[in-house]
Each structure stands twice: as C-alpha cells, then as structure tokens.
Amino acid sequence: MTVHLVGAGPGDPDLLTLRAASLLARAEVIVHDRLVDPRLLASASSWAELVDVGKTPGSRRNSQDEINDILVDRGRRYETVVRLKGGDPFVFGRGGEEAEALRAAGIDVEVVPGISSSVAGPAAAGIPVTMRGVASGVSIVTAHQDPNNDRQLDWTALANAGTTLVILMGAARARSIAERLVAGGMRPDMPVAVVTNATCPDQCIDRLTLDRLGSEPVANPSVIVVGEVAARDVLRDVPVLASLVEGATS
Template structure:
C-alpha cells in the first residue's frame, strides 16, 4: 500500500504565544487505536475532522492525519525510546495555549488515552486550567494486537482474567510492577512497552512461580502491515524475540491463550503472513 504523507503544513509549536480568547476552545483527547487507521472510532474521526489544531503521537497513521481539515495545524509531539520531541509538560502547555486562543484542538493519541497514554495527566492539566475537554476512548493495543495475532486475551477454556502492565518502569512516583504477585495471579498477562525488559520480567515471573513452559508471544507493530509475531514459552520468548530482531513498538502476551495463535492467526501483512517461528 502506498503511503502518502499528509499535505497539511507542519509547524513548530510557539510556546511564547500567549494570545487568548474570552471563551476557550474545546480539546478532544482522542484514542486513535493501535495502528490500523480504520480502527479509530466514528466519534474520534468526527472530532478529528473538525479540529483546527492537531497534536499527534509517533504511531499515528498518515492516513488519519489526512482526515484533518486542510488548514489545520499539525504538530508532531511523538515520543520514542529515549527520544522525546517535546517533554510532556510542554505538550500540556500547548494544549492549554491553543485552547485559550479559542481553537478546537485534537490530541490524537495511539491506542486509548487512558491506557498508559498519559491522557489522565493531560486531562488534569486541562481541568485545572478551566479548559473544556472531551475524552474519546480508543481501541487499546493491549486487546487489538493480540487479536490480530489470533490470540484472544480471554477464553472460557483458558483464561478468565487479563492483566495489563507496563514493562517500561521509569522513575515515576507510582509503585513498581510487582512481578512476584503477577506470577501468582494466573490468567493472561499483557506487558506493554517491554521489549528491552523481556529478559528481566520473564525471569522474574519464573522466579515468582509461573511455569517456565507457559505459552508466550511477542507482537511487534500489531494491526499494521508490518506486524510480526514470535511464539515461544516464558522460558525462551526473550531469546526468540531477540533472535528475530523484534523491537519497539511491541507487546508481550503471557498465558495459555498464546498457544491459540497457530490455530487462529488470520491477519496477513502487505503480501504474506508476517509470523516468525523459530
């Protein structure tokens, strides 16, 4: 599929601009879904189509940006591993600044804004500044990427619970992930943003009592034409993913449901199935 870059003019944010309107504009915090541009909700798409300013993340599909009005200002605020275009505090300031100018702002975020998307922080800043906002949920990669890999996160015969955690534990004030407790919990475990930490948390889960033979899968760039899947066990999934050269963005599925991939895999990439079996 040919990808055409958006025609809208790309601008650099001007944090020095303090102009404001009497009545602030509306900010939409939109979940754009996990990668496939068709997975955005109808409500999210409608909000994007009437935005005057769009602040968008790294994994937003170019096709979605083309849905913004032709005169909308598109501002890239994406974050990659150890590479942040703007600190979160400046993104927050931009949302407030443009809304105070009376403009309609779309904050276009991958996945769901409130599932490790820092949407809660942005909503707090807007509320404290008296800016009206609306949350438009999106399809989280935690659910969609396994689905595109043929892995149901719950299944009557295999898992009656699913737990979603981050594998990227920073220096935030929140408590660290308790891998020992998760090992004893059972069910399906979804680890987001944890490719580099795979050796660490798989070892911790085994040490905590989770069977080393528990099925596991890593899904890279799920729901896109670049999707790749590696299947293994808790004991060897880190080595398999490394050997296959998988990298961010990717998530890990741990639990009995992962073995259903071979039976239920239905999604093909650009021209062939992008599944890797070692």
C-alpha cells in the same frame, strides 16, 4: 473551547471510531504522537495545525509538562483541538495527566475512547485474552515505569495471578521481564506471543516460551502476551503448540 483526547486505535486507520474521524476532519489543531499512522493525519483539514509531540525511546524531546503546556496554549486559543494518541487515551497514554492539566487551566475536555493495542494486538494474532476454561481474567501492565515513582510492579504477584498477562512497552526489558516472572514462580515453558506492529500490514507474530523471551531482540512497538492463551490461534481454528513452534514467526 474544548480539547478532545482522541484514541487513534492500535494502528490500522480503519479501526478509528466515527467520532474520532469526525473530529479529525474539523479540528483546528491536532497534537499527535509518534506512532499515529500518517494516513490519519492526511484526513485533517487543510487549515489544521499539526503539532508533532512524539517521544522517541530514550529521548528527552517533549516532556509531559511541555506537552501539557502546548495543549493548554492551543486550548485557550482555538475552538476545537484534538490530542491524537495511539490506542486509548486512558490506557498508558497519559490522558489522565493531560485531562487534569487542562481542567486545572479551565479548559473543557472530551475523551474519545480508542481500541487499545493491549486487546487489539492479541486479537489480531488470534489470541483471546480471556477464554472459558483457559483464562478467566487479564492483567495489563506497562514495563515502562516512572523512575520517580516508588511503586513498582509486583512481578511475583503477576506470575501467580493465574490470568493472561499483557505487557505494553516491554520490548527493551523483555529478558528482565521473563527472568522476574520465572523467579516469581511462573513456569519457564509458559506460552508467549509477541505481536509487533499489530493490525498494520507489516504485523509480525512470534510465538515462543517464557524462558526464551528476550533471548533475541524484541522489536518496538510490540505487545507481549504471556499465558496459556498465547499458545492458541483461534483464527486458524487450531491450537498452536508453543513447544513445536519455539521461536517461529506466524
């Protein structure tokens, strides 16, 4: 009996890995998140139990402990269980917590990596998160932190790291993020790109500067890219000058 922690990728079903597709087709139980594309679930076998444990922002539905209990219960009763998670299970997907809970219960675990929106979102917008002569590194953070954890992000350190900054789950806190980065020393006219519904048919790309981030509501789910690379669109083979396209939608 094995629970497979499967990454569903950034959104487009065509970006699912072959291993993930194979498991979905033969799983007896699929425990899935809210943002998983319905077309992926349509590939499940007709006898599979589909368990929706999606969390809506601000909702108390399906705490992580409850999800762990569901996984342990199904993992004890079925041969093949898939825990289908958006992006990659181990990139802000709480896959580590679920793996520990399952192993503590004596249940085997397999991790099937998926493409994280932290790199797929910028890539779909033509933004390389690293680029020779522009950005030699990338920092990936989540703006949605555990309120019970005293360890908070050091926004001043991030502002001065000199790397591309990719922020997940930051839509509701976009204005606060911008203010903290500027207060930490990042220049107000630093290029920013907001990629909403990355890789999906309704993908939207907003390009602006840091001082304008959050001045208008940021849609959810979005990937926020901060750094010099956010002013580029290599898919068009031309740089996008943020100063000329402030607030415009690509």
